[in-house]
Amino acid sequence: MSSSFQETRDPVVVDGVHRLSPTGISILIVGGGVGGMMTALESWRQGHNVRILERNEKLDTIGDCFGILPPAWSTLRLFPTMKEQFERESYDVEFSFWRYEGRLIDHRGEAEWNYPGAVHSAQDVRVPWIETRSSITNMLSKQCERLGINIEYGNTAVSYDENENEAIVTVTRLDGTTSRETADIVVAADGVATTSHDHITGRKVRAESSGYALYRGMIPMDLLNSDLHANIIITRDFLCYAITYKEDGNSKESWKAAVSADEVLKRLNENPGWDPDLVEVLSHIPDKSCIDWTLRWRDPQPQWASSGGRVVQLGDSAHSFLPTSGNGATQALEDALSLAQCLCLGRKGKEHIATKVHNKLRFERVSTIQKTGFVNRRLMHHIDLDAAEARPELITMSLPSWIWTHNPVEYAIDNYAAAEAHITKGSPFRNTNGPPGIPYEPWDIASEMEKEMLSLQHE
Numbered sequence: 001m002s003s004s005f006q007e008t009r010d011p012v013v014v015d016g017v018h019r020l021s022p023t024g025i026s027i028l029i030v031g032g033g034v035g036g037m038m039t040a041l042e043s044w045r046q047g048h049n050v051r052i053l054e055r056n057e058k059l060d061t062i063g064d065c066f067g068i069l070p071p072a073w074s075t076l077r078l079f080p081t082m083k084e085q086f087e088r089e090s091y092d093v094e095f096s097f098w099r100y101e102g103r104l105i106d107h108r109g110e111a112e113w114n115y116p117g118a119v120h121s122a123q124d125v126r127v128p129w130i131e132t133r134s135s136i137t138n139m140l141s142k143q144c145e146r147l148g149i150n151i152e153y154g155n156t157a158v159s160y161d162e163n164e165n166e167a168i169v170t171v172t173r174l175d176g177t178t179s180r181e182t183a184d185i186v187v188a189a190d191g192v193a194t195t196s197h198d199h200i201t202g203r204k205v206r207a208e209s210s211g212y213a214l215y216r217g218m219i220p221m222d223l224l225n226s227d228l229h230a231n232i233i234i235t236r237d238f239l240c241y242a243i244t245y246k247e248d249g250n251s252k253e254s255w256k257a258a259v260s261a262d263e264v265l266k267r268l269n270e271n272p273g274w275d276p277d278l279v280e281v282l283s284h285i286p287d288k289s290c291i292d293w294t295l296r297w298r299d300p301q302p303q304w305a306s307s308g309g310r311v312v313q314l315g316d317s318a319h320s321f322l323p324t325s326g327n328g329a330t331q332a333l334e335d336a337l338s339l340a341q342c343l344c345l346g347r348k349g350k351e352h353i354a355t356k357v358h359n360k361l362r363f364e365r366v367s368t369i370q371k372t373g374f375v376n377r378r379l380m381h382h383i384d385l386d387a388a389e390a391r392p393e394l395i396t397m398s399l400p401s402w403i404w405t406h407n408p409v410e411y412a413i414d415n416y417a418a419a420e421a422h423i424t425k426g427s428p429f430r431n432t433n434g435p436p437g438i439p440y441e442p443w444d445i446a447s448e449m450e451k452e453m454l455s456l457q458h459e
């Protein structure tokens with residue numbers, strides 16, 4: 001492979017981004033998704049040398065929308081062009097709960113972190129509820145381009161390894177050739193189907209069927225001409241829908257598993273009573289644009305860094321989220337900020353310890369937020385709509401402030417030394433980036449499902 005790491009020289013300012021002093025640490029990122037690109041940007045800013053290898057042949061902007069919370073944008077103000085694009089292309093929406101027949105239950109309004117007086121972690125940034133995946137991937141890749149970070153497309157990682165001095169990825173290219181790429185640190189940001197588990201834990205993380213799947217996609221506004229009322233995301237440019245149904249084995253964990261509008265309507269018609277406006281709207285789904293996404297869940301997996309510390313998982317490869325947690329992209333971006341900062345604090349020579357410190361600082365927070373996806377899912381699946389209509393406060397689905405006030409960069413700076421002492425000397429260390437006053441308790445899917453069964457029996 002022709003590419004190699006560009007050496008950093010003195011601190012510089014490029015495109016308004018101030019690059020800190022060179023650390024001499026080389027980081028090879030596998031996966032140019034949202035998590036991988038942000039890792040590259042933050043690592044560049046912190047003075048590390050970065051490369052990104054991506055399996056696709058070009059930037060993949062498919063997907064619909066997600067809400068990305070303020071902690072993910074804790075350093076966005078330091079990337080002024082990107083910040084301007086983010087604020088221009090995000091969507092302010094207000095949040096309401098509706099019955100499926102089309103009656104309003106409760107209007108919750110603006111995101112809580114934008115209430116008057118609320119202080120969130122993305123200083124100086126207006127963070128609305130909704131962004132489209134195409135806009136965010138474009139924004140991150142353009143910023144990489146402006147900083148001279150080359151995304152090397154058409155490179156698929158097939159295995160990970162390391163020795164005392166370097167991390168190693170075996171890569172295949174589109175022409176069938178194979179190469180061995182090395183760096184001080186390899187970041188496996190290659191999504192839910194990562195091949196890094198073999199090296200990191202020696203075992204695959206099992207993805208279990210939840211019994212449900214999700215139809216999701218976007219309809220451009222110019223295909224719609226009626227007044228719309230529904231519990232879906234409506235912006236000036238598109239309508240974004242997500243409909244959960246009991247799966248029949250045909251859906252896939254793939255953003256390319258598309259179905260037609262007819263199939264979605266057939267499924268809706270099997271359960272009569274849906275709001276006719278919603279059914280009308282969904283009849284406009286552009287052909288083959290609706291993703292049929294199987295909802296899989298995985299037990300939390302605490303070990304993201306390899307035992308040698310040179311290979312580290314990030315984003316979905318380390319922790320997949322149910323959509324009801326509303327946090328998949330946010331946590332991938334928080335990981336990126338935390339890892340780049342930890343590597344800077346660890347310094348060259350101790351970078352293999354820095355990945356373990358990052359893992360220690362992040363896992364319990366991420367695992368607790370993963371669990372909120374279960375709690376919200378339980379609420380959505382088993383809610384008594386009549387009771388909720390009479391008392392909307394029964395719908396407790398929320399994003400508590402400990403989630404959106406967290407700053408992963410400041411947290412790493414404040415806690416690095418203590419977490420490192422915990423790892424290297426066994427000193428006591430307690431994370432403080434979860435729900436205040438509630439110590440972390442390990443959980444797994446089996447125990448959550450048992451709780452769900454018990455609570456349903458008691459209703």
Ligand SMILES: Cc1cc2nc3c(=O)[nH]c(=O)nc-3n(C[C@H](O)[C@H](O)[C@H](O)COP(=O)(O)OP(=O)(O)OC[C@H]3O[C@@H](n4cnc5c(N)ncnc54)[C@H](O)[C@@H]3O)c2cc1C
Nearest residue numbers: 031033034035055063064156157190191255315316328329
């Ligand atoms: C095409 C696509 C569309 C999506 N659409 C949505 C959406 O509409 N709404 C939503 O909430 N979430 C969506 N997601 C998921 C969302 O982006 C992630 O949950 C979240 O942002 C975490 O990002 P990530 O970088 O960890 O993983 P991902 O975004 O999944 O990125 C992983 C990247 O790694 C690359 N990759 C995978 N295997 C290899 C390999 N072996 N070698 C090299 N590269 C590899 C993939 O091509 C991808 O670019 C989508 C993901 C993808 C890939």
